[in-house]
Amino acid sequence: MTLRPVVCTTCGDRAVTATVVTVEGAQAVVSVDGRLTPVAIDLVPGVAPGDVVLCHASVALVRLEDGT
Amino acid sequence: MRYVDEYRDRDLARALADEIAALAHPGRRIRIMEVCGGHTHTIYRHGLEDLLPPEVELVHGPGCPVCVIPMGRVDDAIALAETDGLVLATFGDMVRVPGGRGSLLQAKARGADVRIVYSPLDALALARKLPDRHVAFFAIGFETTAPATAVTLLRARAEGVANFSVFCNHVLIEPPLRAILGSADVQVDAFIGPGHVSTVIGSDHYRFVAEEFGRPLVVSAFEPVDMLQSIAMLLRQRAEGRCEIENQYTRAVRPLGNERALAAIAETMCARDTFEWRGLGSMPRSGLKLREAFAAWDAERLFSLPGERIDDPKVCQCGEVLTGRLRPEQCRVFGTACTPETPLGTCMVSSEGACAAVFAHGGHRRRPGVPTGV
Numbered sequence: 001m002t003l004r005p006v007v008c009t010t011c012g013d014r015a016v017t018a019t020v021v022t023v024e025g026a027q028a029v030v031s032v033d034g035r036l037t038p039v040a041i042d043l044v045p046g047v048a049p050g051d052v053v054l055c056h057a058s059v060a061l062v063r064l065e066d067g068t
Numbered sequence: 069m070r071y072v073d074e075y076r077d078r079d080l081a082r083a084l085a086d087e088i089a090a091l092a093h094p095g096r097r098i099r100i101m102e103v104c105g106g107h108t109h110t111i112y113r114h115g116l117e118d119l120l121p122p123e124v125e126l127v128h129g130p131g132c133p134v135c136v137i138p139m140g141r142v143d144d145a146i147a148l149a150e151t152d153g154l155v156l157a158t159f160g161d162m163v164r165v166p167g168g169r170g171s172l173l174q175a176k177a178r179g180a181d182v183r184i185v186y187s188p189l190d191a192l193a194l195a196r197k198l199p200d201r202h203v204a205f206f207a208i209g210f211e212t213t214a215p216a217t218a219v220t221l222l223r224a225r226a227e228g229v230a231n232f233s234v235f236c237n238h239v240l241i242e243p244p245l246r247a248i249l250g251s252a253d254v255q256v257d258a259f260i261g262p263g264h265v266s267t268v269i270g271s272d273h274y275r276f277v278a279e280e281f282g283r284p285l286v287v288s289a290f291e292p293v294d295m296l297q298s299i300a301m302l303l304r305q306r307a308e309g310r311c312e313i314e315n316q317y318t319r320a321v322r323p324l325g326n327e328r329a330l331a332a333i334a335e336t337m338c339a340r341d342t343f344e345w346r347g348l349g350s351m352p353r354s355g356l357k358l359r360e361a362f363a364a365w366d367a368e369r370l371f372s373l374p375g376e377r378i379d380d381p382k383v384c385q386c387g388e389v390l391t392g393r394l395r396p397e398q399c400r401v402f403g404t405a406c407t408p409e410t411p412l413g414t415c416m417v418s419s420e421g422a423c424a425a426v427f428a429h430g431g432h433r434r435r436p437g438v439p440t441g442v
Contacts, residue, residue, distance in 0.1 A: 040189060042219050043328045054267060054320050057159075057209075057216035058187035061329060062267045062320050 017064060020051045030055065076114075076291055084296035085119040091303035092121040099125045099255055100302060101392050103245065104262035105132035106290050108422045112429035114292040124299065127392035130244040130348060131262050133209040134161045134418035135390060138344045139378040141237055142167030145206045147373050148235060149180035154371075155198065157191035158206035160184045161418045166411065168378040172206075188220035188234070195224075195232035204233045204367045211333070212264040214238040214356060218332035221362055235367040236358050239343065241265050242273070243354035248391055249281040256392060258302045260295065261287040263317045268333075270325030271315040278311050289317040336362055346380065346414055347387030386413035389422055396423040403427060 018030035018039065026042045030053065037058070041047045044060045053060040092098070102108055108128050111117060117126060130136055142162075146169050149156035156172070163172040163182060176182040181201075185191050188205045195203035207217045217234060224232050241262060248254050261274055266287045277285045284305045288298035298316045305312060315321050336359060343355025358366040367373075380386065383401050388394035396402055396415065406412040408424050415421035 040216075040219050042222075043215055043326055043332060045328070054264070056212050056264060058189050059216040059219055061212070061215060061264070062322075062326055064319050 017052050018055050018060075020047055020049050020053060022049060023047060028053075028060070030060075077293060080293050081119070081296055084293065084300050087300050088119075088124065088296065088303060089121050091300065091307050092123040094123065097123050097125060098257045098303070098306065099127055099392075100258045100260060100299060101127045101129045101248070101256045102260040102288075102295075103129040103131040103241070104260075104265070105135070105418065105421060105425070106264070107260055107262070107288065107295060108132075108425045109429075110290050110292060110295055112425045115429075116292060116295060119296065120299070124303070127256065128389065128396070128422035129248070129259075129392060130345070130390045131210065131241070131265075132390075132415065132418050132421045133213065133239065134159075134165060135386065135414040135421045136239060136244075136345045136348065137162070137165060137208055137237055137414065138346045139167045139380065140344070140374070140376050142171070143169050143378065144373040144375060145235060146170070146172060146175045146180070148204050148206070148367060148371055149175050149182050150178075151202075151371060153201055155181045155183060155194065155201050155203045156206060157183045157185045157188075157194060157203055159186075159208065162206055162208060164411065165414055165417050168376075188217050189223070192220050192224055192229060192232055195229055196227075199231060202231045202233065204235055204371075206235050206237070208237045208239075210239055210241050210262070210265050211268045211329075212262075214333050214337065215268060215326070215329035218329075218336040221336045221358070221365055222332060224365055225362070230364070233365045233367040233370050234358060234362075236337065236356060238337065238356040239345070240339070240354055240356070241269070242276070243351040244345065244348055245274075245277065247348055247351060249277065249283065251391070254392055256283065258283055258306075259285040260298050260302070261285045261313075263287060263289045263294075263321065266315075266317065266321045266325065268325050268329045270323050271313060271321050272323045273325065274313045278313050282311055284311045284313070286314045287317050287321050289320065335359070344377065347390040381412055384413040386415045386423075389413075389415050396426040399423065 018032045022029045028041045040059045052064045054062050172182045191205035271287045274285045286298040286301045337356040339353040340355045340357045342350045344350045385399040406416050411417040415423040
């Protein structure tokens with residue numbers, strides 16, 4: 001039998017972190033393990049390229065902070 | 069990989085396991101419920117139970133959003149999908165969940181237009197692409213996923229997209245926690261709080277767990293070192309006689325959460341009087357519906373749905389698993405009649421479900437005396 005991957009589409013089972021590459025209005029392009037994908041940044045104001053965000057269903061929920 | 073590798077450090081994990089062993093009292097058991105299905109997967113994928121002393125027992129909670137959707141709502145989604153001219157979009161896990169009339173995948177095989185999307189925003193994009201069709205999004209999930217639905221609804225309104233709607237099944241994390249804590253036959257000493265939900269609602273939201281029910285809770289991230297640290301924090305509280313809400317996931321979770329996300333949810337959705345949860349029954353104000361202002365995008369108002377309540381299969385014990393009364397491998401059909409390939413219960417369907425986690429990572433084989441069933 002084939003075991004399905006364990007990353008859930010509704011609630012990734014680890015922090016799906018993404019590095020912001022470009023920002024245009026309420027949309028950003030982020031890099032996840034080198035793969036570029038668009039995410040909505042309506043809920044995380046002030047995001048800038050280089051920031052690391054936690055994304056859920058293509059929506060950024062929070063900007064991660066270093067040193068914690 | 070940044071924010072991942074450092075939380076999988078073997079030496080750090082070993083040091084935390086040693087600390088946990090030192091804090092555990094021989095003969096004094098502590099039952100810790102991890103609320104979130106993501107945590108359940110970390111436990112089995114990384115074999116964390118093998119690092120814990122026998123006094124520390126982990127039990128699984130109701131935090132898999134797919135697992136708690138009742139069969140009647142799946143049938144409603146199938147009815148939507150079978151509506152002429154309609155495209156039903158939903159997350160991948162939902163298409164395999166059995167309802168009373170089979171699954172969405174089976175409906176698709178019969179000719180219904182069911183499409184898997186990664187985000188409600190993808191469903192909205194599909195509606196823009198298919199102006200002659202109506203696209204309904206089968207929305208599920210806790211407060212983690214609700215913000216994405218809220219953002220999508222706000223954009224649909226702003227752009228005037230009329231051929232898009234949401235079949236809202238979002239649920240809230242507090243009511244099931246209260247139900248578990250208020251139940252006489254569930255013995256949970258402490259909680260590992262959900263990490264992603266907490267990025268939205270904040271760690272302060274759980275104060276009722278300590279203040280009203282006298283149980284400590286640590287909001288935790290999802291990597292193995294994170295979870296071991298959270299368990300150590302709970303044991304430290306016990307050793308020091310404290311009962312508090314603590315936050316291990318400080319790199320993402322703030323005390324008040326994401327206030328913009330909460331505002332977006334509040335603008336688009338409000339609590340239902342009651343909502344049925346699989347395994348937990350109906351709970352007041354535990355689910356969300358679209359607000360009147362978004363009636364034009366509410367699939368429940370736009371289409372006629374059966375809305376019938378359907379009992380779970382009698383042999384299925386998802387309810388006991390979801391409330392920590394049974395370990396997945398103790399269910400009478402685990403690994404025999406119910407497998408990830410032919411699931412009877414939702415806990416085996418969703419990749420986040422406790423049964424699927426135990427089955428996929430062989431957790432049931434580690435325990436002597438428990439039949440493997442595979």
